[in-house]
Amino acid sequence: MIFEVVTLFPEMFASVTSAGIIGKAQEKGALQVYLTDPRSFSTDKHRSVDDTPYGGGAGMVMRPEPLVAAIEAVEAARGPAHKILLTPTGAPLTQPAVLRLATLPRLMLVCGRYEGMDERVRGFCDEELSIGDYVLTGGELAAMVIVDAVARRLPGVLGNADSAVDESFEAGLLEHPQYTRPALYRGVGVPEALLSGNHGRIRRWRRLQSLLRTRDRRPELFAKLTLSDEDRALLAGEEP
Ligand SMILES: C[S@@+](CC[C@H](N)C(=O)[O-])C[C@H]1O[C@@H](n2cnc3c(N)ncnc32)[C@H](O)[C@@H]1O
Numbered sequence: 001m002i003f004e005v006v007t008l009f010p011e012m013f014a015s016v017t018s019a020g021i022i023g024k025a026q027e028k029g030a031l032q033v034y035l036t037d038p039r040s041f042s043t044d045k046h047r048s049v050d051d052t053p054y055g056g057g058a059g060m061v062m063r064p065e066p067l068v069a070a071i072e073a074v075e076a077a078r079g080p081a082h083k084i085l086l087t088p089t090g091a092p093l094t095q096p097a098v099l100r101l102a103t104l105p106r107l108m109l110v111c112g113r114y115e116g117m118d119e120r121v122r123g124f125c126d127e128e129l130s131i132g133d134y135v136l137t138g139g140e141l142a143a144m145v146i147v148d149a150v151a152r153r154l155p156g157v158l159g160n161a162d163s164a165v166d167e168s169f170e171a172g173l174l175e176h177p178q179y180t181r182p183a184l185y186r187g188v189g190v191p192e193a194l195l196s197g198n199h200g201r202i203r204r205w206r207r208l209q210s211l212l213r214t215r216d217r218r219p220e221l222f223a224k225l226t227l228s229d230e231d232r233a234l235l236a237g238e239e240p
Pocket of ligand 1: 110
Protein backbone atom coordinates (compact mmCIF):
# COMPACT_ATOMS: atom_id res chain seq x y z
CA MET A 1 0.00 0.00 0.00
CA ILE A 2 1.26 3.45 -0.92
CA PHE A 3 0.15 6.41 1.21
CA GLU A 4 0.59 9.81 -0.39
CA VAL A 5 0.14 12.69 2.05
CA VAL A 6 -0.25 16.26 0.83
CA THR A 7 0.65 18.44 3.80
CA LEU A 8 2.16 21.79 4.71
CA PHE A 9 3.84 20.05 7.67
CA PRO A 10 5.59 16.90 6.37
CA GLU A 11 7.92 16.90 9.40
CA MET A 12 4.94 15.99 11.63
CA PHE A 13 4.82 12.49 10.14
CA ALA A 14 8.26 11.34 11.30
CA SER A 15 6.93 10.00 14.62
CA VAL A 16 4.25 7.85 12.99
CA THR A 17 6.28 6.58 10.07
CA SER A 18 9.43 5.67 11.99
CA ALA A 19 8.14 4.05 15.18
CA GLY A 20 6.33 0.88 16.18
CA ILE A 21 4.29 -1.33 13.89
CA ILE A 22 4.09 1.24 11.09
CA GLY A 23 7.85 1.75 11.11
CA LYS A 24 8.42 -2.01 10.93
CA ALA A 25 5.80 -2.38 8.17
CA GLN A 26 7.72 0.19 6.14
CA GLU A 27 10.97 -1.68 6.67
CA LYS A 28 9.28 -4.90 5.50
CA GLY A 29 7.93 -3.09 2.41
CA ALA A 30 4.26 -3.64 3.35
CA LEU A 31 3.64 0.08 3.01
CA GLN A 32 5.32 3.27 1.93
CA VAL A 33 4.52 6.87 2.86
CA TYR A 34 5.33 9.75 0.51
CA LEU A 35 5.00 13.33 1.76
CA THR A 36 4.39 16.26 -0.56
CA ASP A 37 4.30 19.90 0.50
CA PRO A 38 1.87 22.03 -1.53
CA ARG A 39 3.99 25.08 -0.72
CA SER A 40 6.55 23.76 -3.25
CA PHE A 41 3.84 24.23 -5.89
CA SER A 42 3.05 27.84 -5.05
CA THR A 43 4.17 30.05 -7.88
CA ASP A 44 4.03 33.53 -6.33
CA LYS A 45 7.16 35.12 -4.93
CA HIS A 46 6.13 34.65 -1.28
CA ARG A 47 5.24 30.97 -1.87
CA SER A 48 1.86 31.68 -0.31
CA VAL A 49 -0.67 28.88 0.10
CA ASP A 50 -3.53 30.81 1.69
CA ASP A 51 -5.61 33.91 1.15
CA THR A 52 -8.47 35.81 2.77
CA PRO A 53 -11.98 34.37 2.39
CA TYR A 54 -14.34 35.81 -0.20
CA GLY A 55 -17.23 37.42 1.67
CA GLY A 56 -15.01 38.30 4.63
CA GLY A 57 -14.71 36.60 7.99
CA ALA A 58 -12.02 35.31 10.29
CA GLY A 59 -8.89 33.48 9.25
CA MET A 60 -7.39 32.39 5.97
CA VAL A 61 -8.40 29.79 3.40
CA MET A 62 -6.02 27.44 1.55
CA ARG A 63 -5.80 28.49 -2.10
CA PRO A 64 -6.79 25.83 -4.65
CA GLU A 65 -3.84 26.23 -7.07
CA PRO A 66 -0.95 24.87 -4.91
CA LEU A 67 -3.09 22.05 -3.51
CA VAL A 68 -4.38 20.87 -6.86
CA ALA A 69 -0.94 21.26 -8.44
CA ALA A 70 0.47 19.04 -5.66
CA ILE A 71 -2.28 16.42 -6.14
CA GLU A 72 -1.69 16.35 -9.90
CA ALA A 73 2.11 16.23 -9.57
CA VAL A 74 1.91 13.28 -7.15
CA GLU A 75 -0.30 11.33 -9.55
CA ALA A 76 1.86 12.24 -12.56
CA ALA A 77 4.96 11.02 -10.70
CA ARG A 78 3.69 7.84 -9.07
CA GLY A 79 0.31 6.98 -10.58
CA PRO A 80 -3.37 7.49 -9.77
CA ALA A 81 -4.51 7.34 -6.15
CA HIS A 82 -7.81 7.25 -4.28
CA LYS A 83 -7.89 10.84 -3.03
CA ILE A 84 -9.30 11.64 0.40
CA LEU A 85 -9.88 15.19 1.51
CA LEU A 86 -9.68 15.51 5.29
CA THR A 87 -12.34 17.77 6.71
CA PRO A 88 -14.61 17.88 9.77
CA THR A 89 -17.49 18.14 7.29
CA GLY A 90 -16.66 14.75 5.73
CA ALA A 91 -18.23 11.36 6.36
CA PRO A 92 -17.19 9.94 9.75
CA LEU A 93 -14.32 7.44 9.59
CA THR A 94 -15.51 4.01 10.72
CA GLN A 95 -13.93 0.56 10.82
CA PRO A 96 -15.87 -0.58 7.69
CA ALA A 97 -14.39 2.46 5.89
CA VAL A 98 -10.92 1.50 7.15
CA LEU A 99 -11.36 -2.05 5.80
CA ARG A 100 -12.53 -0.67 2.45
CA LEU A 101 -9.54 1.68 2.22
CA ALA A 102 -7.16 -1.16 3.12
CA THR A 103 -8.10 -2.93 -0.13
CA LEU A 104 -6.93 -0.02 -2.29
CA PRO A 105 -3.39 0.12 -3.69
CA ARG A 106 -2.74 3.84 -3.26
CA LEU A 107 -4.34 6.41 -0.99
CA MET A 108 -3.78 10.15 -1.11
CA LEU A 109 -4.60 12.09 2.06
CA VAL A 110 -5.04 15.81 1.49
CA CYS A 111 -4.56 17.83 4.68
CA GLY A 112 -6.06 21.25 5.26
CA ARG A 113 -4.89 24.03 7.56
CA TYR A 114 -6.15 27.47 8.57
CA GLU A 115 -9.95 27.76 8.11
CA GLY A 116 -9.85 24.91 5.60
CA MET A 117 -9.56 24.69 1.82
CA ASP A 118 -11.16 26.46 -1.06
CA GLU A 119 -14.34 24.48 -1.80
CA ARG A 120 -13.21 23.80 -5.37
CA VAL A 121 -10.47 21.40 -4.18
CA ARG A 122 -13.27 18.94 -3.36
CA GLY A 123 -13.81 18.38 -7.08
CA PHE A 124 -10.31 16.88 -7.33
CA CYS A 125 -10.84 14.32 -4.55
CA ASP A 126 -12.79 11.05 -4.46
CA GLU A 127 -14.20 11.30 -0.94
CA GLU A 128 -14.17 13.44 2.19
CA LEU A 129 -13.53 11.97 5.62
CA SER A 130 -13.69 13.29 9.16
CA ILE A 131 -12.08 11.51 12.11
CA GLY A 132 -14.70 12.80 14.54
CA ASP A 133 -17.01 15.58 15.55
CA TYR A 134 -14.36 18.01 16.73
CA VAL A 135 -12.08 20.48 14.98
CA LEU A 136 -8.32 19.94 14.72
CA THR A 137 -5.78 22.58 13.78
CA GLY A 138 -4.92 20.69 10.63
CA GLY A 139 -5.54 17.50 8.68
CA GLU A 140 -2.18 15.95 9.62
CA LEU A 141 -3.38 14.17 12.76
CA ALA A 142 -6.42 12.94 10.84
CA ALA A 143 -4.13 11.62 8.07
CA MET A 144 -1.96 9.85 10.68
CA VAL A 145 -5.05 8.24 12.18
CA ILE A 146 -6.02 6.91 8.76
CA VAL A 147 -2.49 5.69 7.96
CA ASP A 148 -2.35 3.89 11.31
CA ALA A 149 -5.83 2.34 11.15
CA VAL A 150 -5.47 1.23 7.51
CA ALA A 151 -1.88 0.00 7.83
CA ARG A 152 -2.69 -2.44 10.65
CA ARG A 153 -5.24 -4.13 8.35
CA LEU A 154 -2.73 -4.73 5.56
CA PRO A 155 -1.45 -8.28 5.09
CA GLY A 156 1.71 -8.97 7.07
CA VAL A 157 1.60 -5.81 9.19
CA LEU A 158 0.28 -7.19 12.48
CA GLY A 159 2.38 -9.96 13.98
CA ASN A 160 -0.64 -12.14 14.72
CA ALA A 161 -3.16 -12.06 11.86
CA ASP A 162 -5.95 -12.96 14.28
CA SER A 163 -5.31 -10.05 16.59
CA ALA A 164 -7.47 -7.66 14.54
CA VAL A 165 -10.36 -10.06 13.99
CA ASP A 166 -11.90 -9.90 17.49
CA GLU A 167 -11.30 -6.21 17.98
CA SER A 168 -13.83 -3.51 18.62
CA PHE A 169 -16.00 -2.63 15.58
CA GLU A 170 -14.85 -5.59 13.48
CA ALA A 171 -18.22 -7.34 13.78
CA GLY A 172 -20.20 -4.29 14.86
CA LEU A 173 -19.40 -5.00 18.52
CA LEU A 174 -17.10 -3.51 21.15
CA GLU A 175 -14.36 -5.81 22.37
CA HIS A 176 -14.77 -7.82 25.57
CA PRO A 177 -12.59 -6.88 28.61
CA GLN A 178 -9.02 -8.22 28.59
CA TYR A 179 -6.96 -9.36 31.59
CA THR A 180 -3.38 -10.47 32.12
CA ARG A 181 -1.31 -11.46 35.16
CA PRO A 182 -1.51 -11.05 38.13
CA ALA A 183 -4.71 -12.97 38.85
CA LEU A 184 -5.35 -10.65 41.80
CA TYR A 185 -4.46 -6.96 41.49
CA ARG A 186 -5.14 -4.57 44.38
CA GLY A 187 -7.95 -6.76 45.55
CA VAL A 188 -9.57 -7.14 42.11
CA GLY A 189 -9.59 -10.61 40.62
CA VAL A 190 -9.94 -11.96 37.08
CA PRO A 191 -13.37 -13.31 36.06
CA GLU A 192 -13.53 -16.98 36.93
CA ALA A 193 -14.56 -18.05 33.39
CA LEU A 194 -11.19 -16.82 32.03
CA LEU A 195 -9.31 -18.96 34.55
CA SER A 196 -11.42 -22.04 33.89
CA GLY A 197 -9.41 -23.41 30.95
CA ASN A 198 -12.76 -24.29 29.34
CA HIS A 199 -12.56 -22.82 25.82
CA GLY A 200 -16.31 -22.96 25.19
CA ARG A 201 -17.01 -21.15 28.44
CA ILE A 202 -14.35 -18.54 27.75
CA ARG A 203 -15.76 -17.90 24.27
CA ARG A 204 -19.30 -17.51 25.63
CA TRP A 205 -18.14 -15.23 28.46
CA ARG A 206 -16.30 -13.00 25.97
CA ARG A 207 -19.24 -12.93 23.61
CA LEU A 208 -21.62 -11.93 26.41
CA GLN A 209 -19.27 -9.19 27.64
CA SER A 210 -19.01 -7.81 24.09
CA LEU A 211 -22.78 -7.80 23.76
CA LEU A 212 -23.31 -6.13 27.15
CA ARG A 213 -20.62 -3.50 26.56
CA THR A 214 -22.02 -2.65 23.16
CA ARG A 215 -25.58 -2.50 24.49
CA ASP A 216 -24.60 -0.26 27.42
CA ARG A 217 -22.00 1.99 25.80
CA ARG A 218 -23.03 2.13 22.15
CA PRO A 219 -26.76 1.43 21.89
CA GLU A 220 -26.80 2.69 18.29
CA LEU A 221 -24.33 -0.07 17.31
CA PHE A 222 -26.24 -2.65 19.33
CA ALA A 223 -29.48 -1.76 17.53
CA LYS A 224 -27.86 -2.71 14.20
CA LEU A 225 -26.79 -6.20 15.34
CA THR A 226 -28.46 -9.37 14.19
CA LEU A 227 -28.47 -11.47 17.35
CA SER A 228 -28.06 -15.24 17.10
CA ASP A 229 -30.07 -17.68 19.24
CA GLU A 230 -26.95 -18.10 21.38
CA ASP A 231 -26.63 -14.30 21.79
CA ARG A 232 -30.24 -14.09 22.97
CA ALA A 233 -29.72 -16.94 25.40
CA LEU A 234 -26.53 -15.35 26.77
CA LEU A 235 -28.29 -12.02 27.26
CA ALA A 236 -31.20 -13.75 28.98
CA GLY A 237 -28.70 -15.17 31.48
CA GLU A 238 -29.01 -18.72 30.22
CA GLU A 239 -26.01 -20.92 29.61
CA PRO A 240 -26.47 -22.01 25.95
C1 LIG B 1 -9.20 24.38 11.65
S1 LIG B 1 -9.68 23.11 10.53
C2 LIG B 1 -10.90 23.92 9.55
C3 LIG B 1 -12.25 23.77 10.12
C4 LIG B 1 -13.33 24.42 9.27
N1 LIG B 1 -13.26 25.85 9.35
C5 LIG B 1 -14.70 23.96 9.75
O1 LIG B 1 -15.27 24.59 10.62
O2 LIG B 1 -15.19 22.90 9.24
C6 LIG B 1 -8.30 23.01 9.46
C7 LIG B 1 -8.12 21.65 8.78
O3 LIG B 1 -7.98 20.65 9.77
C8 LIG B 1 -8.45 19.42 9.26
N2 LIG B 1 -9.43 18.89 10.23
C9 LIG B 1 -9.89 19.52 11.34
N3 LIG B 1 -10.74 18.75 12.02
C10 LIG B 1 -10.81 17.57 11.34
C11 LIG B 1 -11.54 16.37 11.55
N4 LIG B 1 -12.36 16.22 12.58
N5 LIG B 1 -11.37 15.37 10.64
C12 LIG B 1 -10.55 15.52 9.59
N6 LIG B 1 -9.84 16.65 9.34
C13 LIG B 1 -9.96 17.66 10.21
C14 LIG B 1 -9.05 19.68 7.89
O4 LIG B 1 -8.12 19.28 6.91
C15 LIG B 1 -9.25 21.18 7.90
O5 LIG B 1 -9.18 21.73 6.60
